[in-house]
Amino acid sequence: MLKKLNAIRYTYIHSHLYALVLTTITLLAIFLTIHLIFVPDWLTQGNIFLFTASYFFIGLLYAMYVGFRSSSELKAKIDDLSVMIMQLSRGNYRSRIAHTGEGEMDRIGTELNDLALKMEQQLRSLQRLADEKAAFAKTAHKAATIEERQRLARDLHDSVSQQLFALTMMSQAVIRTMDKNPTKAKTQMIEIAETASKAQTEMRALLLHLRPVHLSGESLAAGIRQLVEELQSKCTIDFQLSIDEITGLAEGTEEHLFRIIQESLSNTLRHAMATKVKIYIRQDDREVFLHLADNGKGFDLTANGQKKTSYGLKTMRERSEEIGGIFTIRTKEGEGTYIDIRIPCRRKDEEE
Known part of the structure; x- marks a missing residue:
């Protein structure tokens, strides 16, 4: 209720009512002064108060009506600016x-229109730069391949290689204790199975990065479906897809979106321990909306122990910003991870 009374429309009415009260008091003072000094027969105390009261009530109606009408135009303009x-x-x-x-x-509206035009032009320039960057990436494919192999070699050494070494050591320990202590040997075999499962998951995530950087002529929707089909044949995660056929996007923008989804699925395989993953993509006249969700263990965004995950999220955020998108992530320990990305679309006539 207090917020309503502080609105523009009620402020106008308050100002008109305030002016009415001051005018009424001034008239009353003038009439009383004339009555006391000149004492005219027609200006009695009853007439003074009758006229003043009539003026106040009639003025009250006019003040509310005029205040309401005069504030309507200003309120409409402020609403337009707010929208x-x-x-x-x-x-x-x-x-x-x-x-x-x-x-x-x-004048404020004109300045906002100019600001929107400049931001739209900057967005187009940003997307053109993303296209140029994608074209340059194709010419530098060999160098990128070498760098990717080196990174995968480091990841293999840091994760899978160490896990395989641990499997070797535990297997040798099981052989030594198999006859002497079968119960302990069984416990060690369980640990071996768990370590092997982790190594297998890590390897699947690394193999996911071996997919080509480019879509190789495929549409974005077809590339995503093919990627998910390959993962479904190799893991037990339940993938739920709802993907529009995306049209009108530049090739560089599609490649960025594809790599973002690749990075997200890689993070899910390596860290989330999820059983369900949802990929939702919708397109309208203004934007492409991408929603990625899993029911994994989640994590604390402010914690320090998420270096690998944070690196992947940083890469996804940077790719989104390079094509003018807005990247949002929601996650909490034990409640999964949810990523929303909005990419503005360019119409064909604007590209021409």
Whole structure:
């Protein structure tokens, strides 16, 4: 209720009522002064209070009506400005304020339209740079391949190699204790099975990165489905797909989105311990919306023990920003991880 009373419309009515009260008091004082000094027959105390009361009540109706009507135009302009700012914050840079006049509010609307135009031009430049970067990446494919192999070699050494070494040591220990202590040997075999399962999961995540950087002529939806089909044949995760056929996106933007999904699935395989993964992609006239979710163990974004996961998230965020997107992540220990990405679309006539 207090918020309503502080609104523009009620502020206008308050100002009109305040002016009415001051005017009424002034008239009352003038009439009483004339009555005391000149004592005219027609200006009695009853007439003074009757006229003043009539003036106040009639003025009260006019003040409320005029205050309400005069504030309507200003309120509509402020609402337009508020909607415009909200649209800009959501990445919709095509919004414009339709206005006429040369007042202060119209000037603010003109400046917001200019700001939206500049932001839209910057977005186009950013996406063109992403396209140029994708073209340059193709020419530097050999160097990127060598770098990727070196990174995979480091990951193999840090994770799978150590796990295989541990498997070897534990297997030798089981052989020595098999006859002497079968119970202990059984416990060690369970540990071997768990270590082998972790090594297998780690290897699947590393093999996921061996997929080509480019979609090789496939559409984004087809590339994602093929990627998920390969993973379903190798692991027990339940994948739920809801993917539109994406049209009108530049090749570089599609490749960035594909790599973001690759990185997200790699993080899920290596760290999340999830049993369900959802990939949801929708496209409208303004944007492409990508939603990635899993029911894994989640993690604390502020913790220090998530270096590998943080590196993957940093890569996904950087790729989103390179194509003008907005990257949002929600996660909590024991409650899974949810990633939302919004990528503005460029219409064909704008690209031309």
